[in-house]
Amino acid sequence: MLVEIKNLKSYFFLDEGVLKAVDDVSFAIDERETVALVGESGCGKTIVALSLLDLIPSPGRIVDGQMFFMGEDLRTMNREQMRQVRGQHIGLVFQEPGVALNPVYTVGNQIAEVLRLHRGLTKQEAKTESVQLLGDVGIADPEERAKAYPFELSGGMQQRALIATAIAGRPELLIADEPTTALDPTVQAEILDLLRYLQEQYNMALLLITHDIGVVAEMADRVMVMYTGKIVETADVHALFRDARHPYTKGLLGSAPRLGVGRGEPLRGIPGTVPDFLELPEGCTFHPRCSLGDDECVSAFPPIEDIAPGRQCACYKVS
Amino acid sequence: MSNARAAPWLALVPGLGHLALGRRAKGMHLLVFAFATGFILIWRLDRVTGAFQSRAVDQLVAALFLIGSLLFVAAYSRWDVQRIVERADEPPMAVKSPWRIAGRRFRENTLAVASLYVIAVFYLAAILAPLLAPYDPSAIENVLETRYLVPSGAHLFGTDEFGRDLFTRALYGARISLSIGLLAMLLSKVLGTFYGAVAAYFGGLVDAVLMRLVDVIIAFPTFYLMLMLVGVFEANIVLLVLILGLTSWPGTARYIRGEILSLKEQEFAESARAIGLPPRLVIVRHLIPSALSPVLVSAALSVAGMIGAEAGLSFLGLGIRPPTPSWGNMVSGGQDALLVAWWVAFFPGGLLALTLISFSLLADGIRDALDPKVLMRRFV
Numbered sequence: 001m002l003v004e005i006k007n008l009k010s011y012f013f014l015d016e017g018v019l020k021a022v023d024d025v026s027f028a029i030d031e032r033e034t035v036a037l038v039g040e041s042g043c044g045k046t047i048v049a050l051s052l053l054d055l056i057p058s059p060g061r062i063v064d065g066q067m068f069f070m071g072e073d074l075r076t077m078n079r080e081q082m083r084q085v086r087g088q089h090i091g092l093v094f095q096e097p098g099v100a101l102n103p104v105y106t107v108g109n110q111i112a113e114v115l116r117l118h119r120g121l122t123k124q125e126a127k128t129e130s131v132q133l134l135g136d137v138g139i140a141d142p143e144e145r146a147k148a149y150p151f152e153l154s155g156g157m158q159q160r161a162l163i164a165t166a167i168a169g170r171p172e173l174l175i176a177d178e179p180t181t182a183l184d185p186t187v188q189a190e191i192l193d194l195l196r197y198l199q200e201q202y203n204m205a206l207l208l209i210t211h212d213i214g215v216v217a218e219m220a221d222r223v224m225v226m227y228t229g230k231i232v233e234t235a236d237v238h239a240l241f242r243d244a245r246h247p248y249t250k251g252l253l254g255s256a257p258r259l260g261v262g263r264g265e266p267l268r269g270i271p272g273t274v275p276d277f278l279e280l281p282e283g284c285t286f287h288p289r290c291s292l293g294d295d296e297c298v299s300a301f302p303p304i305e306d307i308a309p310g311r312q313c314a315c316y317k318v319s
Numbered sequence: 320m321s322n323a324r325a326a327p328w329l330a331l332v333p334g335l336g337h338l339a340l341g342r343r344a345k346g347m348h349l350l351v352f353a354f355a356t357g358f359i360l361i362w363r364l365d366r367v368t369g370a371f372q373s374r375a376v377d378q379l380v381a382a383l384f385l386i387g388s389l390l391f392v393a394a395y396s397r398w399d400v401q402r403i404v405e406r407a408d409e410p411p412m413a414v415k416s417p418w419r420i421a422g423r424r425f426r427e428n429t430l431a432v433a434s435l436y437v438i439a440v441f442y443l444a445a446i447l448a449p450l451l452a453p454y455d456p457s458a459i460e461n462v463l464e465t466r467y468l469v470p471s472g473a474h475l476f477g478t479d480e481f482g483r484d485l486f487t488r489a490l491y492g493a494r495i496s497l498s499i500g501l502l503a504m505l506l507s508k509v510l511g512t513f514y515g516a517v518a519a520y521f522g523g524l525v526d527a528v529l530m531r532l533v534d535v536i537i538a539f540p541t542f543y544l545m546l547m548l549v550g551v552f553e554a555n556i557v558l559l560v561l562i563l564g565l566t567s568w569p570g571t572a573r574y575i576r577g578e579i580l581s582l583k584e585q586e587f588a589e590s591a592r593a594i595g596l597p598p599r600l601v602i603v604r605h606l607i608p609s610a611l612s613p614v615l616v617s618a619a620l621s622v623a624g625m626i627g628a629e630a631g632l633s634f635l636g637l638g639i640r641p642p643t644p645s646w647g648n649m650v651s652g653g654q655d656a657l658l659v660a661w662w663v664a665f666f667p668g669g670l671l672a673l674t675l676i677s678f679s680l681l682a683d684g685i686r687d688a689l690d691p692k693v694l695m696r697r698f699v
Contacts (some may be wrong), residue, residue: 053593055589055592055593057584057589058522058523083595083596083597084595085595086592086593086594087593087595088595092590092593094586094589094590094593096586099585100586100587100589101590102587102590102591102605102609103609104608113594113596113604114594117594117595117596118594118595149416149417162590165590165594169594169595
């Protein structure tokens with residue numbers, strides 16, 4: 001078990017009230033496993049990742065829960081230990097490489113910075129190694145590209161460079177937060193291939209945060225579906241696509257376009273929108289958008305329960 | 320190419336190697352600088368050698384600076400020529416850093432470049448004053464015969480009421496005025512930048528406490544503080560630098576705080592934290608550099624402001640006290656004699672004005688060179 005999270009609660013304390021961005025989330029990730037965290041925009045996926053790194057922006061903070069990484073309790077770590085975790089044990093790839101890279105330094109410098117910080121390389125060693133890393137992430141002519149500023153690179157190359165900074169510390173876990181959302185479809189496929197290749201090469205676990213069902217199908221071993229700060233279903237990727245149980249998961253799968261579906265057939269979306277976090281519906285937060293919703297659903301949020309080996313679901317209508 | 324083979328040998332004379340390789344601008348600069356310093360060395364050889372025997376520190380510093388800069392230019396130009404020859408086969412650098420682009424834009428701005436030359440010459444003259452000065456700045460002899468002499472070959476700027484050579488005094492005055500301006504600016508900008516950055520980065524209570532202190536300092540009437548401090552302590556360079564520097568940083572602190580507040584929310588700041596950098600490195604390496612270019616502009620203006628403020632204080636008799644010359648107290652000393660001897664106040668005043676104008680033109684040049692809109696237009 002590489003990562004184990006139990007009952008994590010990360011809240012934002014706003015003037016308007018308490019925003020429960022991550023509310024009682026538990027999950028685990030094994031070594032070298034690829035886990036996808038799926039959900040619509042604004043359901044708390046990114047905050048789960050930031051909680052792991054203790055990087056939640058103010059006025060948010062972790063309220064409760066336990067987080068273990070390689071057997072170590074992340075929540076009892078002091079700042080210095082936490083900084084060792086960031087970059088050295090957990091790497092983070094952001095959604096928009098164009099703004100995640102610092103515009104005033106060359107990409108080579110930014111990779112070298114991680115190498116010097118976490119692997120104690122000298123300036124010269126770090127320079128050589130960063131060129132090596134740029135080659136590893138599939139950038140042609142890495143020697144020259146290392147001297148380029150982020151704005152001189154294409155979006156795909158920027159994302160590759162950003163991935164290089166994230167893996168430079170040789171982390172055991174790579175968190176990729178919507179790594180392909182800002183990219184062209186052809187480049188998306190390349191980046192996904194790259195992530196898979198690097199995962200093999202560096203023996204990393206991958207936590208893939210996405211709202212793209214296609215990406216999930218292509219990459220993940222296991223899937224966790226998140227809605228309004230809670231995990232509502234977890235399953236093996238094959239099981240999930242064959243037989244989704246939670247009505248929300250079914251809705252997500254149904255709303256993704258697929259080849260082979262009859263031409264002219266309309267895409268079925270999920271009715272309604274993600275509710276306001278400060279005015280969540282009573283009980284199951286999904287019930288107003290759910291075709292199965294009834295009085296039972298209004299009573300309390302359904303507990304997440306094992307419904308089959310390796311499968312969990314939080315719904316009164318699923319047994 | 321025979322030039323490439325000859326260049327390292329030509330480079331024994333600073334600049335010639337560059338000229339042979341077609342680097343005209345760099346070559347001319349090196350050549351002129353080497354000739355000027357070399358000329359001064361030969362012209363004032365007695366003073367340079369004398370400096371090592373006497374105990375006059377300022378003369379020794381000037382002599383060491385002169386010899387050191389001559390050696391540096393010689394070594395640099397040889398090293399640079401060799402580098403150019405070695406890299407002749409490589410393709411020219413495709414990558415243009417933002418600083419390089421800004422530098423090129425700056426060089427196209429004739430006025431700004433001219434003011435940079437003026438400033439450079441003034442600072443060099445100030446450092447080398449003990450070697451250049453034709454007379455002793457405070458020697459008084461035969462006052463009746465030497466007082467109020469009209470500017471001439473012997474006394475370029477004339478003499479004052481005590482018969483002291485005004486050109487000499489202006490040179491020594493430049494040391495005071497220019498060094499106070501530069502040091503007070505550095506103190507103010509460095510302090511303001513770090514203060515504002517720390518307040519913004521840590522936010523919350525830290526920010527509130529630090530910025531209320533800034534409010535207090537801004538609300539405090541600086542001028543009366545200066546008058547009081549100058550009244551209590553004897554005014555000298557250190558005191559003036561401290562007073563001017565320590566009262567003028569809140570503006571920079573506020574500006575930097577505002578910038579960093581917005582920069583720290585940007586994703587590259589978050590990604591700097593995510594790779595495990597401690598806060599001080601996030602601030603110094605990732606946030607401050609992005610906020611710094613307007614500070615550069617205001618730094619150039621601020622030197623002018625500081626020099627002006629020092630001159631003002633000295634003019635009022637609250638700054639540097641005579642007989643130590645500063646441009647401010649020289650103007651002050653000349654105002655009584657304005658109708659009899661206009662040159663006493665005119666030359667230091669003129670130098671002061673020229674310096675202030677040069678710094679503001681320099682600031683304009685820096686601003687235009689760093690303007691991101693202009694940068695983009697050139698790049699695309």
